[in-house]
Amino acid sequence: MFGFLKGLSVTFGQMTKKKLTLQYPEVKPEWPERFRGIHQFIPEHCIVCNQCARICPTSCISLSGNRDENKKMHIDTYDINFEICILCDLCTEVCPTEAILMTDQFELATYSRDELYKDIHWLYENHVKHGNYQQLQAAKVQAAKEAEEKAKAAETEKATVEASTAGSDKGGDA
Amino acid sequence: MFSWQTQPLTGLNFLGMVIGAVIVLMVVLVVVMYTIYFERKVIGWMQNRIGPNRVGPFGLLQSAADVFKLLLKEDIVPANADRLMFMIAPIIAFVPSFMVLAVIPYTAAHVFTAGLNVGVLYYIALSSISIVGIVLGGWASNNKYSLVGGLRSAAQMISYEIPLGLSILGVIMLSGSLNLNTIVAHQATDRFGWYIIPQIIGFVVFVIAAIAELNRTPFDLPEAESELVAGYFTEYTGFRFAFYMLSEYVYVFAIASLGTTLFLGGWEGPFLPSWLWFALKTSLFIFFLFWVRATMPRIRIDQLMSFAWKVLIPVALFNILLTGALSLIL
Amino acid sequence: MADDKKEDVTEVKSEIKTGSAEAKPTASTKEAAAPTAKPASKVTPAKAAKAPQPPDPRVEQAVKQGEAIKAAIEKKLGADTVEEVTATKDIPILRIASAKWREAVTFLRDDPEQSYNYVELFAGTDYKDYIEVVLYFYSMTHGTYINVKTRTPRDEAIIPSLTPVLPGVNWEEREVYDLLGVTFEGHPDLRRIMMWDGWNGYPLRKDYSDFQNMPQREGEPHS
């Protein structure tokens, strides 16, 4: 007879527990690192290999590029049609140079359909705003600084070597 | 003590009575709005969520916003519905729920309470008029779901009126009068204390029958969302829908205050002022109704009927027998 | 384009007949690097030239098991019931003449030492010049597992229905009727299950084109 009393005690007990509601518009949920939101695109990395367009199950990626003067391919247009994109992340998987990646932006609702056709500028914009643009820039700056130091270190070390070889020149040209 | 019967019926006195009635109406409307808010908060807490907190500070204006929204909403009358009946039904359901409150002794000075000698009978009689409103609403909106919902609620409320009435008989036998004021007075002086103690069986039957009377879970067959898509008021929109909702919550307040008056000693209590005691006990009763709503699943229609006739009524009759025998011996 | 499909099909039929599971295709990595997919035909001859790889022991064993069941069936239902016995991996495949389809399945279910009483899969496939209906049968008592199939020509595809015998294939038969156009005689209520009744054409057939169901302006006949 007292099954429902046990049930009542459970619900009463829940009253004291911590509440789970997240005040959504003000407080955004923070997503893990692999979260699959809307795409970001880094044109410099792209080698126009067409892998992403071919692997896409709903074929919503269309791109075109051409070969510039020193035989290197570079991308002209890159459009993703977000009406049919299912955010399955196969494109980022096959991309050899990680030109196309995903950000953690998940609010994709728009008022009109043609806003869902994102072109290369919007995707690059998204990269700058939400992608790992900062880390890439920082990495680039870091790499530049290191290269510079290495060069300087190499010169100083070459200079010392010349000094030492000049010193020991008479002892054979080791 | 101030009592309206002793006053001559002059224009001024009549005006006083009308203003008194309007005040009670306003108080009860505010109380009902905050009962709705209280319910959504309590059930929210029980389900690990916050409940309304957007409209106004801590969501206090939420139910006011709801009522206001219902006022503004378009009032649709379905095409081939029975227009006149469709409009009258909510009124028939709504008006008795307010008339019933005239009899409840809120405070010791009970200025606005009609000291009717047949208070309990008045309450029981009026509360069954609402059934007519519900069945009419179900029939008039010309929709299969509403019709089945209306018939179901009629069957349910009628079969639960009887145990409700019988469970109150025990209290009347102890207090000797139907007048709610004297019942509260007797409870103060009774040697066993409040009637909940001697009448514990009657109290349990009263609570179960009260929940069924209000069409609340676990007896909310008429507006079983998952089966009949909101039962008899499926077709109602706008303020007519608000009539039904408000009448349901006014009845929650009315039954809770009746239960407090009959079993928990009404406004009777040691230190605190009388109206505070009444408010505390009533909100305890209301909290129990919401607590049950958050926990229990729904009873099936045929189980509902057999439970009323085969379990509640015999238990209530046994309680009356027991009370009679014991009051002879003791 | 059409002939390319033709050539593929012949190749399909022959290979399915053998049904043997070749060793893993040695798709060399060099081929993957080439950006555009190489035409398939160029690849298959290379494979065929290789010596036919050793028959898979499991398939051998399954075919033997299939032969035994075929003997049992034909003892009961006459010689021409089972048209062919093959196997896929370790499951024997018996192809039964469509006329004897219901009797064979009933026999397989009721016969004590077969007692296949649990249907796992019922599927239809369009093989360009015949439609094949496949039934994966499992015996709860013996724990054995066989694949029973039958064929019917594409244009007037009629197969006796199994629903009176096994109610579990009721909706599967309706789905094969709806998507492949095979009418099952004796089915209690053969209606389209996925598409609405106004749909014409059978989507899962290889020659199905979407334009059969384009919205037509009134008066224009369907293509």
Place this chain on the structure above:
Amino acid sequence: MSTTLRSEEMILNVGPQHPSTHGVFRLVVTLDGEQIVDADPVVGYLHRGTEKLAEGLQYTQIIPYTDRLDYIAAMLNNYALVHTVEHALDLEIPARAEHLRILVMELNRIASHLLFLGTYLLDLGAMSPFLYVFQERERIVQLFNEISGARLTYNYMRVGGVKWDAPPGWIEKVREFVPFMREKVKMYDKLISGNEIFLHRVRGIGVITQEDALQYSLSGINLRSTGIRFDLRKNRTYSIYDQFDFDMVTAENGDCYDRYYIHLEEIRQALNIVEQAAAQIPDGPVLGKVPKLIRIPAGEYYTSIEGARGELGVYIVSDGKDKPYRLKFRRPSFVNLQILRKMLIGQSMANLIAILGAVNIVLGEVDA
């Protein structure tokens, strides 16, 4: 002139937009008063032609489509497709990948059973369990979000293994989740199983006999509720289920209460598996040696796994190319739904919701 009252049967359309039909599913019910005279299920509202689409896609491209079949247990669908392809190619899968697959599949089974408990109680009128259930499901879904990047459509498995290794600390979180969940299962048992009203609503309702279950080829919990001991993880062991000890949960009288209780019990068994798998997961690669362009040798292949709702199988006919010639999903909800009509005739309207809920169907899977 007949003196009897002329009563007319009422045709009632339950669905396709109905709060408790678990998706877009319509049931044309012929009612005589409260008694159901006939019930004709109408499906196909959510038919997306996945099987026709799959004939034009490579195997890796089909995997995102399998997420959308039974969207409550997407990992199990992924595995069903990938399992058949690997069976056809006789690939062997690295141990770590197998363990990761078992972990995510069993966690997904727990999430799916939890959702069944929540929606079933909501159908019967109890509101709170539905919200408690989403608390636990949220923790599981966050684990999936960390490992695969998505909350519902994971697209996590690949032919030959899994797409990514578990992020650092993920296995630790799974280990912490198990005791937490065991507590919660006790709470549900206490909240629901004893409630008299719930028992009156489900005990002895929608009873399925053993030979009916076999004849209608029911699978999964519907089959085991009648007492038949058939669980593909035990009877036809696939992957590395033989390395874990868990027992098959069956009941006797095959009514709605048994189906509810087996769901609860299977969550406990799944927790055992998750605990053991998380304990013994080895290191190593997560993707086996797989050709860049997957081609299945010509022939037909069928394997099935124990999905959340029953036997979930994928039948592939291949003509040696990289795209399947024909791909058929054996969808448990579609097959289990056939017995609904037989169970409903003669019941009362209020039982309809209890019976329909207990069959535990998902419309994405019914209409694939």
